[in-house]
Every structure is written in C-alpha cells, then in structure tokens.
Amino acid sequence: xxxDLKSDxxxxxxxxxxxxxxxxxxxxxxxxxxxxxxxxxxxxxxNPNTMxxxxxxxxxxxxxxxxxxSGRFVTEDVExxxxxxxxxxxxxxxxxxxxxxxxxxxxxxxxxxxxxxxEGKV
Amino acid sequence: xxxKLLKYEWKATARFFLPIYGLLFAMAVASRISWLxxxxxxxxxxxxxxxxxxxxxFMFGGVFVATFLVIAYRFYKNMFTDEGxxxxxxxxxxxxxxxxxxxxxFIWSVFSTIIAVFSIVILMLGYVQxxxxxxxxxxxxxxxxxxxAEYAPHSWLILTEGILLVILALIASILRIFxxxxxxxxxxxxKVLLAIGAYFGFGVVEQFFGLTVLMITPYxxxxxxxxxxxxxxxxxxVLLVLLIVQLVVTAIYGVVTWVLMKRNVNLQ
Amino acid sequence: MNPILECRNLNKHFQGTIALQNINLQVPRxxxxxxxxxxxxxxxxxxxxxxxxxxxxxxxxLIDGMAPGIETKRIVSxxxxxxxxxxxxxxxxxxxxxxxxxxxxxxxxAYDMLTRLGLQxxxxxxxxxxxxxxxxxxxxxxxxEAQLYLLDEPIGGVDPAARDYILHTIIGNYNPNxxxxxxxxxxxxxENVLDDVIFISRGEIVLQSNVDDIRETQGKTVDALFRxxxxx
Numbered sequence: 001x002x003x004d005l006k007s008d009x010x011x012x013x014x015x016x017x018x019x020x021x022x023x024x025x026x027x028x029x030x031x032x033x034x035x036x037x038x039x040x041x042x043x044x045x046x047n048p049n050t051m052x053x054x055x056x057x058x059x060x061x062x063x064x065x066x067x068x069x070s071g072r073f074v075t076e077d078v079e080x081x082x083x084x085x086x087x088x089x090x091x092x093x094x095x096x097x098x099x100x101x102x103x104x105x106x107x108x109x110x111x112x113x114x115x116x117x118x119e120g121k122v
Numbered sequence: 123x124x125x126k127l128l129k130y131e132w133k134a135t136a137r138f139f140l141p142i143y144g145l146l147f148a149m150a151v152a153s154r155i156s157w158l159x160x161x162x163x164x165x166x167x168x169x170x171x172x173x174x175x176x177x178x179x180f181m182f183g184g185v186f187v188a189t190f191l192v193i194a195y196r197f198y199k200n201m202f203t204d205e206g207x208x209x210x211x212x213x214x215x216x217x218x219x220x221x222x223x224x225x226x227x228f229i230w231s232v233f234s235t236i237i238a239v240f241s242i243v244i245l246m247l248g249y250v251q252x253x254x255x256x257x258x259x260x261x262x263x264x265x266x267x268x269x270x271a272e273y274a275p276h277s278w279l280i281l282t283e284g285i286l287l288v289i290l291a292l293i294a295s296i297l298r299i300f301x302x303x304x305x306x307x308x309x310x311x312x313k314v315l316l317a318i319g320a321y322f323g324f325g326v327v328e329q330f331f332g333l334t335v336l337m338i339t340p341y342x343x344x345x346x347x348x349x350x351x352x353x354x355x356x357x358x359x360v361l362l363v364l365l366i367v368q369l370v371v372t373a374i375y376g377v378v379t380w381v382l383m384k385r386n387v388n389l390q
Numbered sequence: 391m392n393p394i395l396e397c398r399n400l401n402k403h404f405q406g407t408i409a410l411q412n413i414n415l416q417v418p419r420x421x422x423x424x425x426x427x428x429x430x431x432x433x434x435x436x437x438x439x440x441x442x443x444x445x446x447x448x449x450x451x452l453i454d455g456m457a458p459g460i461e462t463k464r465i466v467s468x469x470x471x472x473x474x475x476x477x478x479x480x481x482x483x484x485x486x487x488x489x490x491x492x493x494x495x496x497x498x499x500a501y502d503m504l505t506r507l508g509l510q511x512x513x514x515x516x517x518x519x520x521x522x523x524x525x526x527x528x529x530x531x532x533x534x535e536a537q538l539y540l541l542d543e544p545i546g547g548v549d550p551a552a553r554d555y556i557l558h559t560i561i562g563n564y565n566p567n568x569x570x571x572x573x574x575x576x577x578x579x580x581e582n583v584l585d586d587v588i589f590i591s592r593g594e595i596v597l598q599s600n601v602d603d604i605r606e607t608q609g610k611t612v613d614a615l616f617r618x619x620x621x622x
Binding site for chain 2: 438441442443444445460461463464466468470472473474475476478487490491492
C-alpha cells in the first residue's frame with residue numbers, strides 16, 4: 001500500500017487518515033508491532049517529526065499503544081478498530097451522498113440506483 | 123590535528139614528487155650507461171648520448187621548477203578551488219593549516235636539492251674518484267676554516283648565521299608563494315592572475331628592501347649598537363643584519379598570509 | 391539553550407551588490423528546515439557565512455551561540471553545491487580523511503551506505519560519475535553525528551530516483567536533536583520532509599513558518615504559497 005499525500009491539507013492529518021486506513025483494512029493487523037518512526041517516515045518520504053505527531057494522535061485515539069521499551073503496536077481492541085472503520089465508512093458515505101445530491105438524486109433514489117448497480121442493471 | 127594535516131599534505135604531494143625524482147634518476151642512469159658505449163664511433167651513438175644528457179639537464183632544472191610549481195599548485199588547489207570548501211570547514215585553525223603546508227613544502231625543497239646532488243653523483247660514477255673529491259673538499263674546508271679564523275675570528279658564529287640564513291630564506295620563499303595567493307583571492311575573480319602579480323610585487327619590494335639595508339650596513343657604527351662586540355668583525359655583522367632582514371621578511375609573509383586567510387577568506 | 395543557528399542584523403555585500411540585508415533569524419534544534427528562494431536570492435551566501443567561508447559585512451551569525459570557527463566546525467556538517475573531494479583519492483581514503491578530522495564521524499554508517507550503493511571502497515573518485523560523487527559526498531556528510539547539517543541544493547539537477555535516494559538518506563540518518571537546513575528552489579519535491587520553511591527573496595527573509603501551519607491557515611501547499619510569493 002503506497003502512501004498518498006498529494007492533498008494540500010496538513011501532512012500530519014493525511015498521515016493519520018492513511019494509517020487509520022491501514023489499520024481498518026487489516027494491512028496493519030491488531031496487535032502488530034509498527035516499524036520505527038524513522039522507517040515509517042522514510043517509507044512515506046515525510047518528516048520524522050510529522051510522522052511522530054500523527055502516531056501520537058492515533059495513540060490518543062486509542063488505535064495505537066506504545067510500550068516504552070519494545071515500540072509501538074496496533075491496538076488489540078477489535079471493537080475500537082471497528083468503530084474507526086465505521087467512522088471512515090460514514091465519511092465516505094456522506095461524501096458520496098453529497099455528490100449524488102449535487103447531481104440531483106435524493107437519498108432514496110441513490111439507494112435504488114445502488115441496488116441496480118449491484119445487480120449489474122446499469 | 124597538525125600531525126593529521128601533515129599526513130594528508132604529505133600524501134597529496136608525494137604523488138607528484140616521487141615520479142619526478144624517479145625520472146631524474148632514470149635520466150642520470152640512462153645518460154651514464156650511454157657513456158659506456160662511447161668507444162663505438164657511430165653518429166647515432168653520439169646523438170643518443172647528447173639527447174640523454176640534454177634530457178638529464180632538462181630534468182635537473184625541471185626538479186626545481188617542479189618543486190616550486192607543485193608547492194604553489196597544491197596550496198592554490200587545496201585552499202582556493204572547490205577543495206577549499208572542505209579545507210576551510212575542517213575543525214582546524216588557519217595557523218595549523220599553514221604550518222602543515224609550510225613544513226611539507228620545506229621538506230620537499232630540501233629533498234629536491236639532495237636528490238639533484240645525488241643525481242650528479244650517479245652521472246659521475248666511475249669518472250671521478252670520490253675519495254679524492256672528498257679529500258679535496260676537506261682541504262677546501264680546512265682552508266676556509268683557516269681563512270675565517272684569520273678574517274673572522276668567530277667562525278662558528280658565521281657558520282650558524284649562514285645556515286640560519288639559508289633556512290630562513292627557504293621558508294620566506296615558500297611563504298611568499300602562500301602570501302601571493304592570500305592576496306590574490308581578495309578580489310574573488312582573477313585569483314591566479316593577481317597572485318602572480320603579487321608574487322612579482324613582493325619580489326620587487328624584497329629586492330629594494332634588501333639592497334637598501336645592504337647599502338646602509340657599511341655606514342652603521344655597530345660598535346655603538348653593540349659595545350661588547352669587540353673582536354667581532356664586519357663579516358659577522360653583515361650576516362647578522364642580513365639575518366635580521368630575512369627574519370623580518372619571513373615574518374611579514376607569514377603574518378600577511380595568516381591574517382588574510384583568517385579574516386578575509388571569501389570563497390565565491 | 392541557544393538556538394542552533396541565529397542571525398542578528400546580518401548583512402553581506404559583494405563589491406557594491408547587496409547579497410543579504412538585515413537578516414534576523416532563529417532556527418531551533420531538532421527541526422528539518424527548508425531554506426527556500428529563487429536562484430540568486432542569497433541562500434548559498436547565508437550557508438557559506440554559517441560555515442565561515444564568507445565573512446559578514448555587518449551583524450552576526452552564530453552557531454550554538456558561537457561565531458563560526460573551529461568549535462562550530464566540529465558540530466556543523468556541510469554539503470556544498472559543488473564537489474569538494476580530491477579526485478585522486480579513493481573512497482576508502484576520503485572516509486579515513488573524514489574519520490581523522492571529525493570526531494563525530496561514524497565509519498560503519500558510511501561503509502554501510504556505500505555498500506548499499508554498490509560502491510567499491512577502492513574506487514578512485516575520478517572514475518566515478520558526477521552523480522555518484524555527489525552521493526558519496528552526501529553519505530560522508532550524513533555519516534557525521536553533527537548538531538547542524540547545512541545542505542546546499544542537494545536535489546538540484548538530479549533525476550527523480552536520485553532525489554528519492556537523497557531524501558531517504560537524509561530522513562534515514564536524521565537525529566531528533568539535530569537540525570537539518572536544506573536549501574532549494576524545488577519545493578514540491580521536499581515539502582513533505584520539512585518541519586519549517588524560511589522564504590528568502592533578494593537577500594531578505596520574507597517568511598518563516600511551520601509547513602502544516604501554512605497548510606492549515608492558508609489551505610494550500612507551501613509550493614503553492616511559494617509560487618504566489620515569488621510570482622514574477
């Protein structure tokens with residue numbers, strides 16, 4: 001999974017999203033140890049301080065936890081990960097609905113359209 | 123840090139000098155060997171002999187020219203070209219930098235002289251009885267000592283003064299090269315051109331200064347200056363004055379270089 | 391603690407032309423800072439002054455509270471915008487040279503990076519391409535455990551692969567207590583790597599700010615802001 005940091009929003013915010021995405025998608029599975037800050041920063045080609053800031057924020061959210069000696073890990077609390085996943089899903093849905101609305105579809109019409117698309121009728 | 127600077131200065135210059143010395147020896151040996159066949163009367167033999175001897179003479183002068191050029195080139199290259207960006211960001215003092223370059227340049231100058239003399243010995247092998255030469259040299263030396271005893275009672279003083287004078291003159295001639303580059307880099311552009319100008323400028327000033335002192339010396343009433351100098355005659359005094367002049371000249375070159383490099387380095 | 395780099399009313403002119411004018415600046419420790427400005431804006435002059443390769447016309451430049459000298463040269467690692475190594479030396483010899491003169495030089499680190507680059511330590515520098523020589527120089531500079539790294543145009547004129555290599559080397563060797571100052575006019579390439587940026591224009595500082603602050607308050611990238619500030 002490549003890092004995508006092309007938006008003009010703050011880099012640490014983009015990093016938070018990307019790491020969240022990796023956690024909920026399972027590419028960083030629950031309980032797994034993360035690479036060092038320096039390695040992650042080098043991998044994403046970002047400033048280590050910025051990476052550190054993003055990781056701290058995710059720790060505050062509870063998605064990551066750190067053990068003083070052995071490093072930083074993904075939480076084992078699957079519910080917590082599910083919550084984050086739902087939140088991300090809601091964001092995607094909201095954005096999608098907004099776009100559909102600007103195309104002139106009501107929510108009900110959008111749902112219908114979705115079903116048709118799923119059945120391959122469109 | 124000085125010892126480390128000396129080490130790298132030595133390495134950086136040895137790669138020029140060793141081949142030059144090697145070439146001089148090779149020419150001396152080749153020349154000497156060509157004479158072994160001089161009985162064979164053949165035009166080509168003569169041509170070969172003359173060519174080799176010319177080559178040797180050329181290399182003999184070349185050693186001294188090359189010594190001068192390598193010292194100048196190394197100083198300029200290491201201080202005022204791109205390499206200067208590293209040289210001047212090393213955690214060493216300007217004094218240490220200059221000292222290391224001066225010491226190594228001095229050593230090579232002495233080596234070049236010794237090597238040149240040695241090459242003559244090679245050329246002369248088998249033609250001269252070296253023991254007779256040494257004998258004759260010994261006689262000349264005895265004569266010199268006798269003459270000095272007669273005209274200059276403190277011959278050890280004259281000898282010391284003489285040696286010091288040669289050493290100082292050599293140091294001054296090296297520092298003159300350094301000072302010229304230190305002046306040359308002041309403008310930023312045309313560094314080398316200005317350095318060459320400065321080199322000749324220094325020469326003119328030095329000549330003028332030296333000649334003035336030499337012309338004044340005989341008129342000095344040195345017994346007033348050195349009331350205890352009873353018995354010391356003009357020879358020692360003239361040498362002493364020359365020594366002081368040389369010391370001043372050397373010090374001026376050293377200080378000019380040091381101050382300019384310390385305060386006015388502007389690598390552009 | 392002193393800021394690692396400080397300028398107080400720093401001025402520099404060259405024979406009538408003004409290169410830097412009244413620079414007042416403080417750069418803290420532990421940051422990666424972009425010194426950004428178009429060509430000829432005074433970036434290189436500022437970096438050379440910090441290295442003692444140029445002398446100020448007026449004002450002061452201080453490294454860890456000291457004017458440039460032997461003490462500051464011990465803690466500053468400098469990458470100039472040109473190759474400054476002796477061509478006749480081998481890679482091993484230049485490593486020995488750095489190890490001899492800089493107490494903070496980490497020989498193992500240097501050899502490790504050279505091996506990864508596939509470079510023989512017996513190779514003479516004159517046999518290397520310009521790009522490889524620049525990489526060797528960067529490796530030497532980043533193998534020091536210095537307090538201030540001054541990198542003058544490290545990514546100017548290199549291809550994207552080399553640029554990635556250079557940025558990875560800088561990040562990979564970054565020590566959280568040290569400050570790295572990178573001068574460049576190619577902002578989009580290094581924007582993500584920077585904590586802070588300093589905009590310099592015609593010898594004057596026009597902006598000093600945090601990268602994410604700019605993105606948050608202005609809603610645009612530093613590159614976009616730079617293009618606005620320096621629009622011709």
